[in-house]
Amino acid sequence: MSVTKLDVARIGHRGDGIADTPEGSVFVPLTLPGEAVEVEREHDRARLLAVLAPSPERVKPICPHFGPCGGCALQHWAPAPYEAWKRALVVEALARAGLETEVAPLLPAHGEGRRRATFHARGTGGSAPKGRDVLAVGFAGRRSHAVVAIDACPILAPGLDGALKAAWAVAQELVPIAKPLDIQVTATETGLDMDVRGSGPLKPNRVAALAEIAGEHRLARLTRHGELVLQREPPLLTMGRARVALPPGSFLQATAAGEAALARLVMEALEERARGVVRAVDLFSGVGTFTLRLAERARVTAYESSAPAIEALNKAVRGVAGLKPVTGEVRDLFRRPLLAQEMKGVDVAVFDPPRQGAEAQARQLAASAVPLVIGVSCDVTTFARDAQILIEGGYRLERVTPVDQFLYSAHVELVGVFRR
Numbered sequence: 001m002s003v004t005k006l007d008v009a010r011i012g013h014r015g016d017g018i019a020d021t022p023e024g025s026v027f028v029p030l031t032l033p034g035e036a037v038e039v040e041r042e043h044d045r046a047r048l049l050a051v052l053a054p055s056p057e058r059v060k061p062i063c064p065h066f067g068p069c070g071g072c073a074l075q076h077w078a079p080a081p082y083e084a085w086k087r088a089l090v091v092e093a094l095a096r097a098g099l100e101t102e103v104a105p106l107l108p109a110h111g112e113g114r115r116r117a118t119f120h121a122r123g124t125g126g127s128a129p130k131g132r133d134v135l136a137v138g139f140a141g142r143r144s145h146a147v148v149a150i151d152a153c154p155i156l157a158p159g160l161d162g163a164l165k166a167a168w169a170v171a172q173e174l175v176p177i178a179k180p181l182d183i184q185v186t187a188t189e190t191g192l193d194m195d196v197r198g199s200g201p202l203k204p205n206r207v208a209a210l211a212e213i214a215g216e217h218r219l220a221r222l223t224r225h226g227e228l229v230l231q232r233e234p235p236l237l238t239m240g241r242a243r244v245a246l247p248p249g250s251f252l253q254a255t256a257a258g259e260a261a262l263a264r265l266v267m268e269a270l271e272e273r274a275r276g277v278v279r280a281v282d283l284f285s286g287v288g289t290f291t292l293r294l295a296e297r298a299r300v301t302a303y304e305s306s307a308p309a310i311e312a313l314n315k316a317v318r319g320v321a322g323l324k325p326v327t328g329e330v331r332d333l334f335r336r337p338l339l340a341q342e343m344k345g346v347d348v349a350v351f352d353p354p355r356q357g358a359e360a361q362a363r364q365l366a367a368s369a370v371p372l373v374i375g376v377s378c379d380v381t382t383f384a385r386d387a388q389i390l391i392e393g394g395y396r397l398e399r400v401t402p403v404d405q406f407l408y409s410a411h412v413e414l415v416g417v418f419r420r
């Protein structure tokens, strides 16, 4: 390790500053393009010691934990260059894959903030007054597995007020079992939904103590590894005209504004061929984020590998007025993609896979006659790969819209519209 001075040239795709040196690129978190910095360097990584010449684009972070906490990468950058960088992540990844298309301006979709957070809880091993310091509850540190203890996080939606307090209380109760915990909390319309993972089997008295904590903190539901501990109310979220009871730990778009932005982009693409849409398929549907909106215009079949998600979707549509028929089917689309011949007569296909993308499904879409395909993605590299497959199959990628629901991070979502 050596102390040295570096000039930061640009921000990389993970949000770190990059300095070019004769020995290659060096990654320096928490810096900005144009800054001269003093760092402690170890090979291609460096720890910021001091900003010698700050960038005019440097702004005051909104959170006192910014820096040590690894939750955010870029609170110190002014909004305009930050947004331009994020859009460029999409533009550059598409260009690398040789894809030419219109990339719309980045759509900010942080809204009121994240409605879901996964806090980590770790015993610190130390002794402490009131027993509180033996525990850290918060997010993983920057480039570290250590947990940075927090009692507030400004990027969380107001609906998560009380979530950290409840997570601390649960973790406190589980200190004696000395296991690292992941505590996922979701803000729903009926209250906080908490799922605790990592505890392993617990004695009945401890489960009873957790139920008591859930009651004290007015949680809508507390589950452990998806198993019910206590439910005061089912955790409900409105999607389109339906209300969905979220299965524990099921996928959910990170912000309400992000969900609304992605759904609006999907529906706008659909509107362009409004009269022709009768049948839709929603691939990797989750609990029906897009299905439930598509069903206002078309008969929809939703496919998803999570049985609880499909169950929740099928239940949510029952008795909802004004929706066309919806069928949810459990199907592993990696192993058993929906075949081109099964998409005969389908007017629009939406696909929104996990990070790995939807390679096998893209091949079937490429061989299909579906006139409109809408891709939603949280990983531009796998999206670009799948888009190439569709283009080779005769689709045109008309436009891509990047959506920013993970403010201050290097994550970006997008919606791509393909037609044939």
Ligand SMILES: C[S@@+](CC[C@H](N)C(=O)[O-])C[C@H]1O[C@@H](n2cnc3c(N)ncnc32)[C@H](O)[C@@H]1O
Residues within 6 Å of the ligand: 251, 252, 253, 284, 285, 286, 287, 288, 289, 290, 303, 304, 305, 306, 309, 331, 332, 333, 334, 335, 352, 353, 354, 355, 378
């Ligand atoms: C990015 S999420 C999108 C969910 C939904 N479209 C939404 O916006 O809420 C990806 C979904 O793919 C599902 N999934 C993961 N692997 C799958 C597979 N092999 N086959 C089908 N669905 C899968 C996940 O359970 C998750 O619900």
